[in-house]
Amino acid sequence: MVKDSLLQKEYELGFTYTRSTGPVVGKFLTGLKNRQIFGNRASDGRVIVPPMEYDPETFRPLNDFVQVSDAGVIESWCWVSKPRSSHPSAVPFAWAMIKLDGADISMIHHIVTNEQNRVVTGARVKALWIDQPVGFISDIRCFVLEED
Amino acid sequence: MGELAAVVGIGQTKYASRRGDVSIAGLVREAAQNALEDADLSFKDIDAVVIGKAPDMFEGIVMPEIYLTDALGANGKPMLRVHTAGSVGGSTALVAASHVQSGTFKRVLTVTFEKQSESNAMWALSTPQPFSVHLNAGAGGYFAPIIREYIRRSNAPSDIGIKVAVKDRLHGARNPLSHLNLPNISHQEVEDSMMLWDPIRFLEACPSSDGACAMIIANKDLVSESPKPPAWILGGAMRSEPTIYAGRDEVNPRAGRDCAKDVYAQAGISDPRRQFDCAEIYVPFSWYEPMWLENLGFADQGEGWRLTLDGATSLDEGGDIPWNCSGGVLSSNPIGASGMIRFAEAARQVRGDADQHQVKDARLALGHAYGGGAQFFSMWVVGANKP
Numbered sequence: 001m002v003k004d005s006l007l008q009k010e011y012e013l014g015f016t017y018t019r020s021t022g023p024v025v026g027k028f029l030t031g032l033k034n035r036q037i038f039g040n041r042a043s044d045g046r047v048i049v050p051p052m053e054y055d056p057e058t059f060r061p062l063n064d065f066v067q068v069s070d071a072g073v074i075e076s077w078c079w080v081s082k083p084r085s086s087h088p089s090a091v092p093f094a095w096a097m098i099k100l101d102g103a104d105i106s107m108i109h110h111i112v113t114n115e116q117n118r119v120v121t122g123a124r125v126k127a128l129w130i131d132q133p134v135g136f137i138s139d140i141r142c143f144v145l146e147e148d
Numbered sequence: 149m150g151e152l153a154a155v156v157g158i159g160q161t162k163y164a165s166r167r168g169d170v171s172i173a174g175l176v177r178e179a180a181q182n183a184l185e186d187a188d189l190s191f192k193d194i195d196a197v198v199i200g201k202a203p204d205m206f207e208g209i210v211m212p213e214i215y216l217t218d219a220l221g222a223n224g225k226p227m228l229r230v231h232t233a234g235s236v237g238g239s240t241a242l243v244a245a246s247h248v249q250s251g252t253f254k255r256v257l258t259v260t261f262e263k264q265s266e267s268n269a270m271w272a273l274s275t276p277q278p279f280s281v282h283l284n285a286g287a288g289g290y291f292a293p294i295i296r297e298y299i300r301r302s303n304a305p306s307d308i309g310i311k312v313a314v315k316d317r318l319h320g321a322r323n324p325l326s327h328l329n330l331p332n333i334s335h336q337e338v339e340d341s342m343m344l345w346d347p348i349r350f351l352e353a354c355p356s357s358d359g360a361c362a363m364i365i366a367n368k369d370l371v372s373e374s375p376k377p378p379a380w381i382l383g384g385a386m387r388s389e390p391t392i393y394a395g396r397d398e399v400n401p402r403a404g405r406d407c408a409k410d411v412y413a414q415a416g417i418s419d420p421r422r423q424f425d426c427a428e429i430y431v432p433f434s435w436y437e438p439m440w441l442e443n444l445g446f447a448d449q450g451e452g453w454r455l456t457l458d459g460a461t462s463l464d465e466g467g468d469i470p471w472n473c474s475g476g477v478l479s480s481n482p483i484g485a486s487g488m489i490r491f492a493e494a495a496r497q498v499r500g501d502a503d504q505h506q507v508k509d510a511r512l513a514l515g516h517a518y519g520g521g522a523q524f525f526s527m528w529v530v531g532a533n534k535p
Contacts, residue, residue, distance in 0.1 A: 009278035015268040017208040022171030052218060053173050059191045059221035061177075 024053045027065060033135040037127075038065050039103050046104035068102035071126035071146065075099050075106045077119050089142060094119045098143060112142040119145070153248040154371050154378035155495040155530065156255075157187025157364035163327035163480035166265035167358040172212060173219035176261045179360035179485075180220055183257065187364040187374040191221025194364070195253040200230040200240030200260040201484030202519075206267040220259060232388070234430070236260065237361065237487025238517030238526030242384040244365050245528070249381075254367045261360035262482035285345075288353055288433065290521060292345035294398045295435040299347065301399065302438070304453035306347070309434035310338045313352045313478060315462045316431065320475020322463075322504040327357045327480040352434040352478075359482035361489045368534075379495035379530040382512075383414030391521040398522065404443040407525040411514075412445070415529035421446045421455075425510035426470045426497050428490035430517045432477045437461065441471075444516065463505065473497065473505040487517025491528055498532040 021029055024040065028050045031038040039049030041064040043057050055062055077096040083089055089112050096119070097106035111125055125143040133139035159182025161167070167175055176199070184190060197220050199213045209215075213229040220227070230240040237260040244258035274289075276282035283289065299306070314333055321331035333351070341351040364374070371378045387407035389396070396402075408420075417423050429444070431437045441452030441461075446469060459465030463473050472478070474493040477486050494515035496502040502510075511532040518525050 007279065011276065011278045013275055015205070015208065015272060017268065018266045020168045020171055020263070020266060022169070022174045025171060053171065054177065054218040054221075056218055056223055059218065059223075 022053065024051050024062065027051065029135045031067070032137065032139040033133045035070070035129050035133060035139075037068050037070055037100060039068050039105075040065050047102060048105045049100055049103040049107050066102065068100045070100065070129075070140075071124065072098050072100035072103065074111070074119065074121055074123045074125060076121060077111065079116060079119065088138070092116070093142065096125070096143065098125060109140060110142050111144065113145050115145065150249040151251050152368040152380070152535065153245055153365050154368065154380045155363050155492070155499075156366045156371055156374035156376070156378050157183040157189065158492045158496060158501075159183030159186055159362040160325050160489065160492065161359045161361075162325050163357045163359040163482060165327065165356060165358070167263065168265065172207065172209070172261065172263050172266070173216055175263060175358065176216055176259050176360045176362075177219040179261070179362040180257060180259050183362035183364050186376065189255070189364060189374065194221060194225070194255055194257045196226040196228070196247055196256050197222040198228050198230060198240055198244040198247060198256060198258040200236040200258075200488070202233060202236055202262055203231070203272060205272040206483070207263055208267065220257065232386075232519055232524045232526070234432075234483055234519030235487050235517040235524040235526045236519065237485050237489060238491055238515065238528070239386050239487070239524070241363060241488050241491045241515075242386060242526055242528060244363070245381050245384055248365050248367050254370055256365050257362065258365060258488070259360060259362040260485040260488040262484040263358045264356040264482060265358050288345040288348050291433055292348050294522070295347060295433065295439070298399045298435060298439050302450040302453055304438060305457065307335070307339070308438055308453045308456050309347065309352045310335055310349075311456055312431065312434035312437040313338045313349075315456075315464070316434075316472050316476045316478040318464050319473050319505055320479030323474050323479070325480070326475040327355050327359070328475070347435070348433050354432040354477045354481040355479075357480050357482040359480060359485055361485040361492050363488070363492055363495070376501065377499045377532065379498045379532070380534055382529045382531050382535060383411040384526075384528040385410035385414070386524075386526045388524045391523050399439060400443050400449070401522050401525075403523060404440070404518065404525045407527050408444045411527045411529055415531070417529065420444060420514065421469050424469060424512050424514050426473055426494070426507040427514040428474060428476070428493040428516065429471055429514070430477055430487060430490055431472060432481060432486075434478065437471060440516070444514070463507065470507050473502065473507055475505075487519070487526060490517055491515035494528070495530045498530050500532070
């Protein structure tokens with residue numbers, strides 16, 4: 001009874017922030033604006049996409065940028081049959097780890113298709129770009145299955 | 149204290165209102181790399197990393213230390229985040245030092261940062277709460293009445309704060325890393341600047357800065373592996389108290405007095421003004437110099453402002469106990485790093501490595517940081533002589 005009489009109130013807290021992307025993440029995002037995908041070469045020779053600022057083994061700055069294809073293969077996936085409002089797709093889709101041609105590390109994005117049975121490890125996909133890219137990861141609207 | 153430890157490398161970034169050329173990772177990396185070069189070491193020589201910054205809400209990245217491991221060469225090594233509000237730079241250095249003094253690690257990299265240009269620090273400190281009037285006070289609004297009370301108690305002349313503001317900016321003009329570079333600042337210019345929170349004027353307040361500071365702290369056995377003179381850590385202490393409690397003295401917080409007493413006892417200091425050659429003290433608003441002169445025992449109660457007035461704390465006036473030769477928080481304030489800059493600049497002095505703001509023959513120095521509502525304190529004493 002006492003508990004119900006105690007006041008409580010929801011409130012919202014919000015701030016405006018700025019993000020400086022720096023020379024590596026900035027290079028990747030600027031590439032997207034031009035419908036290009038850049039990774040960089042790590043000390044062990046692997047091409048990392050999206051690029052990393054510092055080598056995970058030697059800790060040196062990674063400056064050797066490599067442009068990779070906007071098409072590649074599915075390494076693994078997770079099918080979402082009932083998308084929620086904050087998902088990137090209104091229709092059923094797959095979260096997927098996609099290894100782009102020329103890359104050695106898979107990148108997480110999502111695949112939209114009405115052929116769920118074709119979403120399998122090893123299937124080929126390609127980026128579907130938005131009409132006017134701005135330098136966000138969402139410049140790639142989604143990946144779609146390549147035709148057989 | 150356990151094992152003897154010393155600072156063997158110091159690295160700082162240039163401080164500026166906006167470092168848009170680098171990410172947060174790039175910013176901390178710059179300071180860490182400079183510290184490693186100063187110590188003639190590489191990341192593989194480091195056993196553990198201790199990182200600190202002010203509240204996550206400042207940049208809006210929760211637990212940023214997790215994504216900074218690559219930038220700080222910490223993969224596969226212990227990494228610890230410290231957080232004690234504005235004093236965090238000091239307490240991070242002390243945690244790093246204790247990692248070595250405990251004998252657990254031989255050589256620790258410690259880094260602190262803030263990228264205020266990405267943030268909204270002033271209002272992140274003053275959030276509206278349900279059922280409360282939103283004061284929109286910010287840090288200055290909180291400290292202004294406390295300063296007013298100091299002036300009332302001490303009968304200090306009303307322009308002591310202006311004198312500190314000029315003095316620290318003239319010091320800062322000697323330091324190429326300083327955010328503010330105001331070699332021609334005048335008493336009149338400070339007096340004429342906008343009154344922000346009476347009695348604190350615009351030029352009596354610290355700037356908002358981007359920047360990072362790093363140090364390498366080594367066990368005594370490894371000190372000789374780095375080429376430059378070490379700064380021996382002779383004592384370190386932290387104290388805290390609640391923001392509000394019955395009987396609290398906000399002007400002269402007990403936690404600050406107790407912290408000083410502790411660190412002085414460790415380092416054999418009985419007369420700080422005479423024994424120290426210089427000090428780097430956290431003074432984000434000008435009046436905190438005379439207030440801390442008293443809180444830290446450099447002057448008797450009510451007398452701190454006389455040292456400022458007489459030029460005792462000024463390098464340019466040949467004072468006997470220069471405070472904040474680097475320019476202090478009033479010249480650069482990347483909040484999370486500001487305390488560590490104090491600790492690092494104290495170490496630079498006793499290493500004889502402070503260039504244009506060097507105090508001649510400095511052998512013993514105090515580094516100090518405070519945070520929150522002047523409720524968190526951290527201090528260390530560093531010396532040129534191995535104890």
